[in-house]
Amino acid sequence: MLYGIFIITLSYFISMQVIDRMMPVRRRKNNSPLPNHSRKDNKFLKRLFWYHLFLSFVYYIYAVFNPSDSSNYYRKIIEYYRGPEWSDFYGTSTTFIEWFGFPFVHGLGFTYEAMMALFSFLGFLGFIYFYKFFRERIIFENKLFGFDLFHLFFLLPNLHFWSGSFGKGSFIFLGIGLLFYGLNNIPKRYWILIIGALLTYHIRPHILLVILASSLIGFTFSTKGVGWGLKLIMILIAAFSLAFIYQDVFRMVGVNEETFLEEGLNMSHRARELSSATSGLDITSMSLPEQVFTFLFRPLFFDAPGMLGIIVSFENVFLLLVTLTFLFRGGLFFILKGDFAVKTSFFSFITVSIALAQISGNLGIAIRQKSQVMILFLFVIIQLYDDQKKSEFRARMRAAKRKAVLNPLDSGYLQELD
Known part of the structure; x- marks a missing residue:
């Protein structure tokens, strides 16, 4: 436990340095009508560290009283001590987590709590890079039901719960975050793009x-x-x-x-295997739209598997509401005319969702796996809101220029949005 507290303390100081470097507080440009979010962003991310840590601790308590992948990873690494060489376990998916954790456990003596703290830190780094990716493209404050969508999306508990533990969730979240942060400026961030691709590939x-x-x-x-x-x-x-x-x-x-090659892709056998648990659903008889809806928005109270399912149901209701709002505001047309980031995010989200929906008969697995890509759809949603705000802002600026309200020094306001 003391080792875990030490890792938390160390990760706190590293996280604060990364936040100050990634989201520095900048002075407002003279007479600029555009909002300056730098101070608010810096403060929010530093508070988000404690929020993420809290939900990581909730997962730790959950893992103590329930079977979990994190405890299995640690147990298997301990058993490797008298087994094959470390290099023999290198591979993708589960084996990569075990291979990565081996030197920390056997070389540095990390306890289970220390490994949980380390992977919680890796998951939080993913939030920093996703936040930076969002902020580079989102200019205005966009509200829904009176709440700031930007910050609300980053407070969804399911994202933090599954990315704050010793396992694949933390690594894949960090990998995808690095990928999209790199894609937003490939010439200057190609090395970040490569690191993100390697992490994602190995998980x-x-x-x-x-x-x-x-x-x-x-x-x-x-x-x-x-x-x-x-x-x-x-x-x-x-x-x-x-x-x-x-x-x-x-x-x-x-x-x-x-x-x-002979028969095509048939994943019904995987669906039957994964639906055998207590929180399983027989999805093999569902149509594809029903499978995707089940993957993205269930449980919804009436089919919640236990207390965790009830808590997740609140988040699913919120996600369903923002999705419907997105569609009513012209979301489908926005995707068709969207730029590189919008199309890449949406196609990544919907393709992974369709694939996983066909095999995630277990609601618990669906809840965990959708958290890996749901944030990409949330980006598309808030980008729609922001683009509509930008259009309104440009219209106001043009109207103001026609009325000779703006002075010549203000002529760069419209270009500042591009």
Whole structure:
């Protein structure tokens, strides 16, 4: 326990330094009508550290009294002490978590609590990079039912609960956060993009496959002024990457490559395996829309598996409401005309959701897995709100210029939005 407290203390000071570097407090530009969020962002992220830590502690208490992957990982690492060499366990998915944790447990003597604290810190780094990705594109304060959507999305407990423990959730959240932060400025952040891709590959190769394909679609159909030569290079890079990881993808979803080529993709056997638990659902008889809805928005109180399911139901109701609001505000048309980031985020989200919905017959697994990609859809939602605010702002600025209200020094306000 004392070792865990030491790791928490160390991660606190590191996190504060990272926040100050990523989200520095900036002075407001003279006479700029655009909001300056820097001080609020810095303060919010520093408070978010304690919120994330609290929900990580809640998961720790949950794991003490219930079977959990985190305790299984630690137990297996302990058993490796007299077994094969450390390098023999290198691989993707579960084996990568065990391989990564081995030197901390056997080299540095980390206790179970210390490993939980370490992975909670890794998950929080994911929130910092996602927050920075959001803030670079979201300018205005966007409210729903009187609440600031930007901050509200980052307070959803399911995101913190599953990314704050010793396991794949923390790593995949950090990996995807690095990926999209890097995609927002590829020339200057290509090394962050590579690190994010490597992390995502080692945890969920199939998710990296989807993000690569989605990035290709987003780049090809959204980027203006880019010649087909560069687009062809992007296609070749994506094709090479897909060829490199496709075998791991098949292995992860439990599909034989030869069977796939002969019969196509049939994951009903995985659905039956995962629906055998007490919180399982027989999804094999559902239509695809029902499967996707179940994955994204259930449980909804009436089918909640225990106290955890009831708590998650509140969040699912909120997600259902914001999704309906998004659709009513022209969300589908927005996706079609959206830029690279919007298309990549949405296609990554919807493709992973459709794939996982077909095998996540266990509600507990669905709750955990959807937290890995739900934040991408939340970005698309808030981007819609912000783009509509930008359009209104530009209209007001143009009207003001026509009335000669703005002085010549203010002519750069419209360009500041682009």
